Amino acid sequence: MTDRRLAGPVRIVGTGLLGTSIGLSLTARGVDVELADISPASLELAIDYGAGREAQPDSQPQLIVVCVPPDVTARTVAEQLRDFPNALVTDVASVKVAPLRDLRALGADLSRYIGSHPMAGRERSGAIAARADLFIGRPWVIAGHHEISYGTAAPVEQLALDLGAVPIEMTAEEHDRNVALVSHTPQVVSSLLARRLTDASDSAAALAGQGLRDTTRIASSDPELWVQILRANAPSIVETLRAYRDDLDEVIGALEAPDAAGSRRTLAESLAGGNAGVSRLPGKHGQARHFSRLIVLVDDKPGELARLLTEIGEFGVNMEDLRLEHSPGAQIGLAEISVLPAAEARLVKELESRGWKISEALA
């Protein structure tokens, strides 16, 4: 394959999930990849998977990608900068302020370092979970700073593009604040909500609907991994969580005295603020999310959902999103389908004419 931007060779230090996935993808594109890991077993596994070849003492990499845990990232980057004085070095740690600060303290050559963070794949770890397509369509943050020139940093953007990711440039501070807001705080909020269910009665659990399921889905994440992530970005997360707690205090206050003056208004503003916040999220292809949603009843037997989607395709309607919900205790599924508002009326008519039952259309 020749559809690549990187010249190579690329040296990957750390053959866990991210390092091995990067190696697999670059190797598939014909980039020369050399691998290094302090664990010979990990290294051999990644080589067996086809993620690259073993690094040689005289290697001259164009780009070094450090894929080690956050607590050893800065030290490892500094070593690579020292050992390979002609190479550009990046890392993929999920926090960006601390490594840059630590490298500065170590006196590292920051004219050849730029940090990055692919927003991808964390549910399993190790080379065994690696996939060449892990980064396709995912945002890849490049944490710019002033001590490196635009031209020198270019291969990191080429790396992201070669892996199918979408490069997004921001400072380390912006990155850490942003992921605190869109990733780390949601994790805390969801885990703490789910924690309230620990002692839930069976009768409470029986009433759980899709809203609760959605809100607590990421609460299944790996605690050990998340303790590391939360600690590494603690200052930014605390800032967001404190603002969240202030809002929560207001709501609790309003509910403690629901008939007091201003209580209705506090609740209304909290809920309306939620509406406004959701509207900030980009949807498919970066569009804002203004889709019409239909719920179609689907018999719970193999092939029914496929038949529904085939027919929607036959009408020429492009589905923007799809969710399947099983009602507890029922032999039926509810398919929630999002389409452009202009297509809604026709889709409803076509589906009903073919005998599909459409439950409530959602605002």
Add this chain to the structure above:
Amino acid sequence: MTDRRLAGPVRIVGTGLLGTSIGLSLTARGVDVELADISPASLELAIDYGAGREAQPDSQPQLIVVCVPPDVTARTVAEQLRDFPNALVTDVASVKVAPLRDLRALGADLSRYIGSHPMAGRERSGAIAARADLFIGRPWVIAGHHEISYGTAAPVEQLALDLGAVPIEMTAEEHDRNVALVSHTPQVVSSLLARRLTDASDSAAALAGQGLRDTTRIASSDPELWVQILRANAPSIVETLRAYRDDLDEVIGALEAPDAAGSRRTLAESLAGGNAGVSRLPGKHGQARHFSRLIVLVDDKPGELARLLTEIGEFGVNMEDLRLEHSPGAQIGLAEISVLPAAEARLVKELESRGWKISEALA
């Protein structure tokens, strides 16, 4: 149709979303339904939709279903008990303690009243949004008390079953505590999280992933409706929110001093508590959720997802759940498919042999 349990006639008071939906469904099953509403326009609309006939002065209903807003529920139930001394009366308000208490204070005949709460359809209101199949597969709480006999209450369970709902019996206190936990608190938590995004930068919004989308989905709900719901169940919600805030304070404390003794443990316990809570939620058909999940890459063009699902059906694998995720900026979708663990390995093999790209398999 004769597959019904209720004898009828059934009188429905209040022809909004729930009242009209109940009328449509019962009428379709051949139950005689009479409708009443203080708004003649609402009433005529519901009759036009086919939800029932206009109530006559000499009517003798078997069962009366009061479907009016929570703040007028008790008064309306009391009037119906007085006006129809041979009828059983129920209501569908989303809180159950307050109406029972108010009826007791009014000296109403509680030997003919039992409250209920269908956990269904709230996104739009009015007869115009009504659907006969709104209740299919949904839990329908029946709030038992000691002043009514089992035999007298039976038609309310028949009502739920005739509508395709799943009757679940609990006390009014249990109900209000349970919905505070599984519905009202998640709404507050999600709205307040989404509210933090109000001033999010574009660069933060660009990093938003599926986790944040899931956690904030219900934050799109109607603020006016939710102000009413939260106020009506304030004491139970406050109890849950206070416990939630205590946990949040612990996490904030741990992140303010991430290197202090016990800080790691506090974070780990919070996150592990979330794991434990999620495992309390029932999955499809009431099973606990222990599915294997695969992510399959699907080209973002009409018909591709249908083709995938058709092929999965051909392998004889039953999909337990499905989600579709569009990556921002990418012309590709990620279909997250849940199957029984025993089916996972074969499905991966079959899909890969047909050229589908499977991204990370999730734990």
